[in-house]
Amino acid sequence: MASLSTLLLRGPTLLRCCPRLFAARTYAAGGDFKYIITEKKGKNNNVGLVQLNRPKALNALFQPLIEEVNQALTVFQEDPSIGAIVLTGTEKAFAAGADIKEMSDKTFQSCYSGKFLKDWDSVTQLKKPIIAAVNGYALGGGCELAMMCDIIYAGENAQFGQPEILLGTIPGAGGTQRLTRVVGKSLAMEMILTGDRISAQEAKQAGLVSKIFPVEKLVEEAVRCAEKIASNSKLVTQMAKESVNAAFETTLAEGVRLEKKLFYCTFATDDRKEGMSAFVEKRKANFKDN
Template sequence: MGTWPPPCARSSVPQSAAAACASPSCRAGVCRRRGAAAAPFLQVQKAGSKGNVGLIRLQRPQALNALCEGLMAELQRVLDAFEADAQVGAIVITGSDKAFAAGADIKEMQGKSFQQCYGGAFLAGWDRVATVRKPTIAAVNGYALGGGCELAMMCDIIYAGETAQFGQPEILLGTIPGAGGTQRLTRAVGKSLAMEMVLTGERISAAEAKAAGLVSKVFPVDKLLDAAISCAEKIASNSKLVVAMAKESVNAAFETTLAEGNRTEKRLFYATFATDDRKEGMTAFVEKRKADFTDS
């Protein structure tokens, strides 16, 4: 249930969403200023009454949680750890009340060349959030812009606080989204609104995001995280094996034709009949009791 160590002081970090810690070790994801212990860009803990929810809080407050390479590498490692943890059934990713993530780290990208981006597959590792087999929930307060909006959309469910703002403002920087912004946003809200947001850089509110289908539910700011954890607990109380199958099937609806998606659903439906949890679930229903899943 413990959290990772708190961040060490970064007194010289500019008050900007585009800022990065000047220390090379900080930029690599580890801050050792003044001999401090390694301090990450994330706070990580297990949440929920049974400790079965992985909770990840982005932690670059001076930069409005701008996504630098060190933070994203650290996020991948944490997701890998939660993926391998048999106790964890769902994962919540959140930021602060002011910002979920205000974008990618512009100063870190500013000097890159085409050759560096293409040859080094820049941003390729960011897709790890989308490939986690366990369900993920983005709990978004404040700014979710650019890379921050893309990070939220990589999650399976988005819950938003009433002050949340979503946007893809890359056009204002002379570039376009590079971590799925044009693709996931269009699938979520439709071509017209996605075009307007991408081509103008304008933001939409939490209420507009819910109306457009980008967000599942909207909550008061101080209730958001509890609501996201509660949803994650409900998910984690089900068979983790069958939940992974259900997630795969829903994702197929966005990535395949209707016919192929239906074939995927049928195949996974049949597969549940090879599990102990399917037997237990149906038996519990017939016996009018709560199922005791064993994730097998």
């Protein structure tokens, strides 16, 4: 949740972005944004791209940026042509944490009565799959935001951490819970109690990251994965996502029961019929998302 940008760098620093991938137009249906860039990607324009765009602040998270991210994700969720979404930052930082300037003067009363951070986990409510493409720093809230996504791809320079303890506080957007579920108690406890960061390679070994790519190839590879996901039935994909998420939120018996119900539900879809028919007929399935 906390930002280490003031500890990592002194003075303003302009961050370098990959011009080929990020010289993108604002996605018209998503409106004009100040702190993010949105675009449709992929050969069939079926992937939504959301790029955090506060380079001078290392993409530090604060309420206006979170509101724009939630707005963009809602637009992509409601767009029937979009099958998956990629969330990324810059080559220097995915997000270096929450903006300390926004938090420094808050009190217990203002946090509690105002429900501070209440909408920061809206990412987890999205039905469509989200891939976090993490280059550079993913610290505090940045690490928490990445963990809210369904898949994490990392650039070779990625660093993950929950350094809130160094600022006299603890993670507040799910860090203690999601990190522990993913990497286990020992590593999560060490990271949270010391504030130490782990590399992309360590994150992959711990199961936090799915794959690692060269920095300049990361977003391209994330979009490629998103395209593959988007080529399947969007309806059934959402069922699969719901079932996998249940593994983290329910008991094994409850999760298996939900999986069985959702499996049965696929037999009420035209896409299940098409998928199996295509397999038998040895052709590519033509899903209609119904």
